[in-house]
Amino acid sequence: MRVAIYKGIEKIDIEMRSIPEISEDEILLQVKAAAICGTDIKTFLKGHPLFNPPCVLGHEFSGIIKQVGTRIESFKPGERVVCAPYIECGNCYNCKEGLGELCISKSFVGGAFSEYVKIPAKVVEKGTFKLGGNISFEVATLVEPLACCINGLQKLKLEVKNKKILVVGGGPMGLLLSLALKKQGAKPVISEVSTERLKFAEELGVKAVSPEKINLLDFTRSYSTSRGMDAVIVALAIPQLVEEAFLYVKEGGVVEIFGGLSKDLSLKINPFFIHYQEIDLVGSFGFSSRHFLDAFKMISSFPEPFEKFITQRYELKDIKKAFYDIYEKKGIKAVISF
Ligand SMILES: [Zn+2]
Ligand SMILES: [Zn+2]
Structure with missing residues (x-):
């Protein structure tokens, strides 16, 4: 599979990697849309303490389920879904106080600027939702940033x-x-x-x-x-x-x-x-699973205004151009389409 590997400031290369293997309670997702967010651009241009190169960026994404683990009953291959980039553990001291966004032991999905990503069990369980027929893959990428906004309003x-x-x-x-x-x-x-x-x-x-x-x-x-x-x-x-x-x-x-x-x-x-x-x-910082669910419901119930946000589409090979374009404030939201 093709993956955009972030290798340091202003360095991203498209490389071939093997498709991840999944365990019995995981899902393999074929990414169909991955949006570029301010954090990705900041990391690309200036570096970021949380993303040490080489690594894969991209945390606002949706796609088609390619394969499900043997113990997965709620999803099947071919379904269109949006996934959260992380889900809280539910057990740590922050989670117990209702602050899942500050969880000290989150389950993360690897970067989504990649043809396939492995969805860990916790994200399958609490952060994966089937898209209605009226919700495009591109609009679904807005669930994550909207979840952060819903957290912001609650705070x-x-x-x-x-x-x-x-x-x-x-x-x-x-x-x-x-x-x-x-x-x-x-x-x-x-x-x-x-x-x-x-x-x-x-x-x-x-x-x-x-x-x-x-x-x-x-x-x-x-x-x-x-x-x-x-x-x-x-x-x-x-x-x-x-x-x-x-x-x-x-x-x-x-x-x-x-x-x-x-x-x-x-x-x-x-x-x-x-x-x-x-x-x-x-x-306020990030989101927890309940904000992600609320954001998913909000976009599902009235997708029209959100569709306007997607102003540019790029292929994975043009990801650097996409970063520079958005940095120069061309358009609102750019999406890598697969
Ligand atoms: Zn983001
Ligand atoms: Zn926790």
């Missing part, structure tokens, strides 16, 4: 219905967060500078403004009848935007760090906001 610890929420950043994650918010009855507004992304948000029916064209503080005040937004979700990995977010949120509101900020960064936050204004600062 606000806020009944989001009718709440006015500023989403800073209109990339794929900011857009998915906004769609999920709309679906839950909230009133999201995206702040984004790219005209292409502003237009895309509009096509999704999400209000979007450019902080280069309007004064964001004035806007958030007038939009929220002068009190400030109920919550601000920072979906870009820029520390200054987290610091700034406190200006836009109301007293007693919530600021969330959703975009991953690296370990060596620090923030400058005026404690006045936290103490005298009782503003909470929260974070």
Whole structure:
């Protein structure tokens, strides 16, 4: 089988590997679509502490079941499915507190920029779902990033219905967060500078403004009848935007760090906001199996807006070009189609 091997910064080679062997409680999946995510691009261009080369990237994928282990009864070859890239153990101290996304002993699927992947038992059991006929392989790749967004919304610890929420950043994650918010009855507004992304948000029916064209503080005040937004979700990995977010949120509101900020960064936050204004600062990272299930249900019940996200398709051999294109902010989401 052909596999895209990540060999270090800006190095990816397509190589031949043997198809993985599966055990009695595993599945062999023929990958049909694998989307490129911000994490993949960051790893490709700058390296990543969690991905040591040589390795295979890709964690948003779907495909056709090629082979099932002898003990598998719930799936059979030929079925179209989406799989989570990992599932929590369910037994560690974090899992027991309902924080599966922080599980210390996750079962991982190998990278999906590969013609076949082996799906481990835990992922077969709790993270594999059959696709309805109306759900394309490409749209199914959005279940994973949407699961991360659903976790992000739950970590606000806020009944989001009718709440006015500023989403800073209109990339794929900011857009998915906004769609999920709309679906839950909230009133999201995206702040984004790219005209292409502003237009895309509009096509999704999400209000979007450019902080280069309007004064964001004035806007958030007038939009929220002068009190400030109920919550601000920072979906870009820029520390200054987290610091700034406190200006836009109301007293007693919530600021969330959703975009991953690296370990060596620090923030400058005026404690006045936290103490005298009782503003909470929260974070969210990844997803657990229940978020993945919720995301699968959301996409299955209304796939149409999600279909718009897939703006580019590439063959595996052109994966480097796909990385550079997305880095240059061409389109929203690129998918490697097999
Ligand atoms: Zn991702
Ligand atoms: Zn665990």
